[in-house]
Amino acid sequence: MTPAEQGTSRLTRVPGVLYGGDYNPEQWPEDVWAEDAKLMREAGVTMVTVGVFSWARLQPGPDTWDFPWFDRLLDLLHAHGVAVDLATATASPPAWLVRAHPEILPVTADGVRLEFGSRQHYCPSSPAYRAAALRLTRTLAARYADHPALALWHIHNEYGDHVTECFCPRSADHFRIWLTHRYETIDALNHAWGTAFWSQRYGTYDEIEPPRTVPGPVNPTQLLDWRRFCSDVLLECHRAEREVLKELSPDIPATTNFMSMFKALDYWKWAEHEDLVSDDAYPDPADPRAHVNAALNYDLMRSLKGGRPWLLLEQAPSAVSWRPVNVPKKPGVQRLWSLQALARGADGIMYFQWRASRAGAEKYHSALLPHRGTASRGWQETVRFGAELARLGEVTGTTTPADVAIVLDWDSWWALESDDHPSARMRWRDLLHPWYAALHARGVTTDFVPPHADLTGYRAVLAPNLHLLRPEHAARITAYVQGGGHLVCGPFSGVVDGHDHIHDGGAPGPLRDVLGVGVDEFWPVPDGQAVRLTSGAEATLWTEWTETEGPETEIVDTYASGELTGRPAVTRHPHGTGTAWYVSAHLGDGIGPVLDDALRAAGVRPVLDVPEGVEATVRTGEPGTYLFVLNHSDHDTRTPLTGAFAAGGTDLLTGAAVHGHLALGPLGAAVLRIATDSPGENQK
Structure with a gap:
């Protein structure tokens, strides 16, 4: 039974806060390994991730394996008290496999087959890739399941980082199978996709292809289902490897590294299959508000498993190598940002990587042991912070309470950012960030929840945008308010159902009764313009012509300029024993007073009254x-x-x-x- 199945909140059997990083010993001669192990002990490292990109070294040919060097590595680490997060190495297929099976390589929507020479160069639907990946995973698990250094399995690496979709013929076949399971009959699919429009009706599933490049706009529900499929098919790859690990090493937990709030993968579904959630986070030191966005992502990671502690599996000790300008972290920032992850529920602080590479695309990426070695500023920070983390072991296993929840739905995110909408400027992260920043500035800790979540226990629930909203999810939200909850809902919400069809009667669809408003017409704001509100706030990007429905709906703020002058901009509506606010405009930083009103009514207080910053x-x-x-x-x-x-x-x-x-x-x-x-x- 895994720790997750046992209900324990400890991430691994390694005591204290996990500390370390990715270690790529295949890039170095073996005489360097002994020095690395000695320095790891000096720095207080407790765990390293190994094997992430070792496939070509571990399996140099179709029927050739090379494990003695890896045996020596794991033995060395164990002898120095360093545990191992062992990767399955399946993120980067070796050249021999690609040349033997060129159909493994992914194909773009324009029909271009991507070549070998980077990483993640595979089609997730490829039988040859899947078979080779599972063979490697099974071989690794059979050999190392009982190794005393093994503390955690690391499946693959950053799913979807470079390739989130493939449009090859095998992917097309797989997509049709996925659609058949989802809809069963072709008539059901035609209804869901609205194929009466533009003569797009299908007679059989064999007529369907992925949404490759076409002359004009693609069917929006086809695109939505394609995004669902692409997330699911990568999850199939992950689950297949996970099943092998469960079979051969059931006592060792497994994870795969998420990439913060990543659009391509529905992390609610993925988290169901994780023993623990882990994240790769790379806030930009050049951004003065980077810590706010980092807090948002860490709150999401904590929320994905219902508040359980999580693992920060990768971050940069200083500069990264992949931004146009790679600013290093000034002294103290690495420590502060790492403690921020711990403060928001992490039980482990890891980095990419241990020793800085001398060659390859990431040779300018910072490391715990920089190119200058132990004389460097970075190394001194590595040692000091390791000593500090050793004092914080008692914090592990504790949880982070929150009275406020933000609703996040990947289906809605995908549908919101589809083409041919009233405005292409309505992007989920842009809508979310001002709401979260207002909570962060007020010292209010926040969870994220899916739309089907049990909202009991939250004093306030925020929905900056729920463009796609299923009636059954709306019923949960309505019942929450009916029972005394406080809801704040943002614009362009409740517009379409799960098939991306407009709700009867228009927006806000199944939320009309709880919000007490109807949306007559969307009124996007042109670039560079703003609409004033009576309160002094300004709306950019988006406004709506709304109508109050019923005498109980109170107008909190009105539009004070433009064609909507005098019309409701923000409303408040009692429903049952709770209250619901509707914000019909994108207010940016001006959302704060609206949230203040709701937080006061809900009795939400900050953790502590703190100075700015x-x-x-x-x-x-x-x-x-x-x-x-x-x-x-x-x-x-x-x-x-x-x-x-x-x-x-x-x-x-x-x-x-x-x-x-x-x-x-x-x-x-x-x-x-x-x-x-x-x-x-x-x-x-």
Whole structure:
């Protein structure tokens, strides 16, 4: 039974906070390995990821295997007290396999077959690729399932990073099989796809092809189903490898590294098949708001398994190598951003990579052990931070409470960003970020939930956009408000159903009763223009001609310029014992006052009243409650300890007792073990 199946929140059998990074020893002669193992111990490394891109070395030919070097590597790491996250190595098929089976290579929508010479050069539907990948996975598992260094299985690597779809004939066959399972009859598919439009009706499934390049707009439901299929087919590859690992090493948990809020893969579905969630996160040091977006992504990772601790599997110690301009992290940022992941539920802090590469596309990517070696600034930070993490082991296994949830649905995201809409500017992340940033600035911890989630226990639920909304999901949201919940819903929501068909009566479709409004017409805002609201807020990108429906709907704000002058912009509607707000415009940073109204009504309080630029979160459980306070600003800050934290506590990073207030320097951080039996967030 895996740790996830046992219900434990510990990620692996390795004690304390996991610390380390990707290790690629095949890039180095063996005499370097001993030095690496010694330095890992010096730095406090507890686990490294190995084998991610080792396929060609482990299996140099169709029936040739080379394991002795790998045996020596794992033995060496174990002898130095370093555990192993062992990758299945299936993300980069070797040249011999590609040349023997050229049909493995993926094909673009324009019919171009992509060549060997990078990574992830495979068609997910290819039988030859799948068979070779499973053979490799089974061989690795049979050999190393009982190795004492093995702590975690790492399946594949960053699914969908370079190739999220393939349009080859085998993919077309697979797509037709997937459609047959989804719809059964061709008449059901024709109804779902609306093929009466433009004479697109199909007589049999054999007539259907993937949405390759065509003369004009592609059927939007076909595109939506294609995106669902592409996520599912990669998940099939993952699940096949996972089943082999479960069979041969049932006691070892397995993960695959997600890529934060990644559009191509429905991570709600993927997380169901993970023992633990892990993430690769690369905030941009050149972005002064990067820590806000990082917090958003970390909250999502924590939420994907219902609040269980997760693993930050990759991040950059300093600069990356793939942006147009690769700015390094100034001293203190790597430590602060790593502690931010821990503050938001991570139980492990890992990096790409251990030793900086001398050749290849990532030779300018930073590493825990930089090119300059132990004389470098980066190495000194690696050692110092490893010592700090060793003091935080008691935090692992605790969870992060949240009173507010944001609804995220990949189907809706895909449908929202389809072509031929009233505005191509309505993009999910652009709509989400101002809402999340407002919560972050107010010190409100947030979960993400799918539209089918049980919302019981959340004081407020936010839906910045739910363009696609199934009636059964709308019924859950409505029942939540009916029972006393507080909902804030953003524009262009409740527009289409699960087939991307417009709801009867138009928007907001099945949310009309709970919101108390109807949308008469969408009124997108041209680029460079803005519409003023009576409150002083400004709408960009989007506005709507809305009508209140029923005397109970209160107009909170109105449009004060343009053709919609005097019409409702923001409304509030009581429903049952709860309340629902509808925001018919994209307000950007102006969303804050609307959320303030809803949060007050819901009784939501910040974790702690903190100065601007300071972030506070709580982790709670056995053996206690821990308050993380992080100063993202470039100046000294002073944070009063009030409410549930008035008694102060002990800073685990320094061992010092803290009472009354917490003083932090620029980029400073504290992790307080709270002295009293507090319940976590002070609003509870």
